[in-house]
Amino acid sequence: MTLPGEEAPLAATVDFDVGDLLASARLNEVPTPFLVVDQPTLERNLAAMQNAFGGRSASLRPHVKTHKCTAIARLQVAAGAVGVTCSTTDEVAAMAAAGIGDVLLGNVVTDRQRLRSLAASATVARVAVAVDSEEAVSLLAAAAAAVGALVGAVVEIDIGMARNGVASVADGIALAETIAATPALELRGVMAYEGHLVDTADRAERGELAVRAFEPALELLHELRARGLEAPILTGGATATHDSTGALPEMTDVQAGTYALMDATYRKLAPEFEPAAVVVATVLTSRADGPLVLNLGQKRLGSDWGHPEIVGYEARHLYTAEEHCVFQHAGGPRPRVGERVALLPPHICTTMGLYREAFAWRDGEVADGFAIDARDPLA
Numbered sequence: 001m002t003l004p005g006e007e008a009p010l011a012a013t014v015d016f017d018v019g020d021l022l023a024s025a026r027l028n029e030v031p032t033p034f035l036v037v038d039q040p041t042l043e044r045n046l047a048a049m050q051n052a053f054g055g056r057s058a059s060l061r062p063h064v065k066t067h068k069c070t071a072i073a074r075l076q077v078a079a080g081a082v083g084v085t086c087s088t089t090d091e092v093a094a095m096a097a098a099g100i101g102d103v104l105l106g107n108v109v110t111d112r113q114r115l116r117s118l119a120a121s122a123t124v125a126r127v128a129v130a131v132d133s134e135e136a137v138s139l140l141a142a143a144a145a146a147v148g149a150l151v152g153a154v155v156e157i158d159i160g161m162a163r164n165g166v167a168s169v170a171d172g173i174a175l176a177e178t179i180a181a182t183p184a185l186e187l188r189g190v191m192a193y194e195g196h197l198v199d200t201a202d203r204a205e206r207g208e209l210a211v212r213a214f215e216p217a218l219e220l221l222h223e224l225r226a227r228g229l230e231a232p233i234l235t236g237g238a239t240a241t242h243d244s245t246g247a248l249p250e251m252t253d254v255q256a257g258t259y260a261l262m263d264a265t266y267r268k269l270a271p272e273f274e275p276a277a278v279v280v281a282t283v284l285t286s287r288a289d290g291p292l293v294l295n296l297g298q299k300r301l302g303s304d305w306g307h308p309e310i311v312g313y314e315a316r317h318l319y320t321a322e323e324h325c326v327f328q329h330a331g332g333p334r335p336r337v338g339e340r341v342a343l344l345p346p347h348i349c350t351t352m353g354l355y356r357e358a359f360a361w362r363d364g365e366v367a368d369g370f371a372i373d374a375r376d377p378l379a
């Protein structure tokens with residue numbers, strides 16, 4: 001994605017010393033590409049988001065699909081998060097096994113094997129999941145009843161993204177009534193996600209659109225409560241809207257995810273958080289007429305959103321292929337063939353799932369790394 005009015009951007013800067021990192025004798029033993037997380041930047045991001053929730057009625061329930069690391073999830077909970085949000089049952093299982101006591105799967109699950117895993121997680125942690133159909137509710141109830149678990153359910157309503165969610169407030173009320181009457185399930189409330197609006201370039205406009213989009217979710221919540229149904233939770237939100245939908249008085253659990261690590265695309269949307277993760281790659285081709293090619297393709301760089309940026313070099317991203325990331329050098333020093341460079345990924349959430357671990361960098365040293373242990377174990 002290119003934000004409105006923008007071309008693929010040039011040199012990235014980060015707030016940690018990438019020169020030191022690229023010169024590290026220990027990291028130079030590691031074949032590229034690999035991931036590095038600057039730990040002080042990560043910690044500043046976690047503290048900044050937590051502080052933003054200081055005076056609000058909502059709590060932070062960070063989305064761990066961004067990092068898929070139980071160690072980072074623990075840091076988020078230690079910083080004050082009420083629990084975590086996940087996007088897969090593997091993430092839920094890993095978080096529950098790591099001792100995170102309160103886990104929301106902010107996604108619909110209808111696969112029986114996945115539901116079995118979810119119900120097993122609900123026997124060791126407080127678990128809730130989004131539902132948007134009578135079929136999904138009955139499949140979930142069967143899995144929960146089979147292991148004697150009580151699983152929470154939030155009714156997801158589609159507020160414009162055209163992904164999961166019931167189509168109307170009336171459908172949401174009917175589904176909530178079914179959940180409330182199902183012994184293995186506990187109605188927890190309402191979920192809505194304004195994902196179609198998070199890349200609106202103007203922040204004030206983004207906030208207004210997102211708050212307006214939430215109106216049906218608020219109506220559903222009020223209708224459930226007016227009918228005497230227990231619906232304590234309204235969950236949704238994102239990094240780019242934490243200050244708009246995240247500040248709604250009815251909101252209880254904000255699912256911001258990217259703020260922890262950030263990326264080249266998201267930093268333009270929420271510049272109060274800093275990029276904390278880079279991918280280190282090696283220059284394959286660096287021609288005097290401009291083409292600059294790195295040994296990093298879509299198999300190691302989530303490329304579904306935005307453009308990568310090379311830290312410290314002026315180069316415009318052209319495209320990412322299976323095994324190559326291709327730039328056009330645009331001025332200033334040109335990296336040499338065989339040189340290692342640090343890249344800001346265009347989309348950190350899809351990049352993290354392509355690695356098994358991230359090295360941690362703290363004050364000029366390699367620190368204990370982060371196992372990316374909540375990804376699909378078969379991937």
Ligand SMILES: Cc1ncc(COP(=O)(O)O)c(C=O)c1O
Pocket residue numbers: 063066106193195198236237238239240255256257258259
């Ligand atoms: C349902 C849901 N909630 C929250 C988020 C987190 O948003 P962000 O990474 O923009 O903070 C996402 C991101 O894809 C999502 O799908």
